[in-house]
Amino acid sequence: MVWQGKVHEFSSNLGLVKTIDISSNNLTGQIPNEITKLHELLRLDLSNNSLVGEIPRDIGQMAELLTLNLSRNMFSGEIPSSMSKMNRLNDLDVSYNKLSGRVPSSTQLQSFPPERFTGNVELCGLPTAKKCLEDEDQGVPPVGDSKGDAEGTGELQRWFYIGGATGFATGFWIVCGALLLNRRGRHAFFNFMIA
Template sequence: MASQVQPRGSFLSYNNSAIGFTDTASLVVKRTEYEYSGSLPLLTLIDLSCNNLTGEIPKELTSLQGLIFLNLSVNHLEGQLPMEIGAMTSLESLDLSRNKLSGVIPQSLAGISFLSHLNVSYNNFSGRIPSGTQIQSFYASCFIGNLELCGPPLTETCVGDDLPKVPIPGTADEEDDDNWIEMKWFYMSMPLGFVIGFWAVLGPLAIKKAWRVAYFQFLDSVRCKLFGCW
């Protein structure tokens, strides 16, 4: 179970029939019981549900990278969920419901790409449900019974979700706002500068005739020096 490649599989139960020795295992997923026999060599599972297990979940359990199904529901487990649970990259089903687990649900749980079933209901988890499309696509019933959990898919919002977002100094949003303000002032100053420059040169010529005569005489002298007079 500690390897992602399982040539023979790992399982917990077997039956001894009259015909011969047959390996089978039963697994409850999404409230439906499945029995595996022929495909059992491809299955890696731990089902310790409905026992009297106590104490914390050992973090060494998270080293089982080849584990596909883990069911520890209906026990008396307490403490926090190991932060390293995201290392169980092959996990497809995780049921921790009806225990006494507390603390936050690790964000690393959202990184398990094959996880298709999750149930952490009726514990004492608190804080925000890990953000991620996969986690937030589960039904809200997977998280009920945890009075201090918040965020999608639950309807309870977390503290601060309703507050308006304030740009943090140095963030991309603030830089975009600054760039837009600079561009706005640039475009506004273009026509103003054109008008001021135009009247600064031509305004005096339009007002005083002597200045107009002197100006055109100056242009005429420059033309004569460059191209010759005719």
């Protein structure tokens, strides 16, 4: 690295780096695979550059990563399946690239808002709005779209109202019965209401 006119080489202490933010620098080329060896890295921001190629397959080895922003580049190919192992990731943005295929299944990746995946025309599967071809071939209905879901919701709502009405009627008659049978309680209640 050239810094203040001097060439500096980082090798042994590179593993201590916690944050790399080289966003908006007009960088070109591919992400070097060696970056995946930075196992202690917490934040990586390569957004708003002109990076190409695929996201490194072994990016999932960066298990400590909390923030990963690869948005607004020209990455292509699929999101590596190893990313489903990144359990600590709480901020991900891969929007506006040329990514394709299914978003790997994991509770972590599916928890991000769809906007973090927009601008990738060929990307499909949750949390994106686009269904994958395999899902359409198998006849997998989208969540909340099937007739059975609507019927189940109507049935649940009907029982909710029946239960609510029954509970109200029971409570009403318990209070009225207690007031009718308990003379002292009835007088105290009416004195309280008048006061």
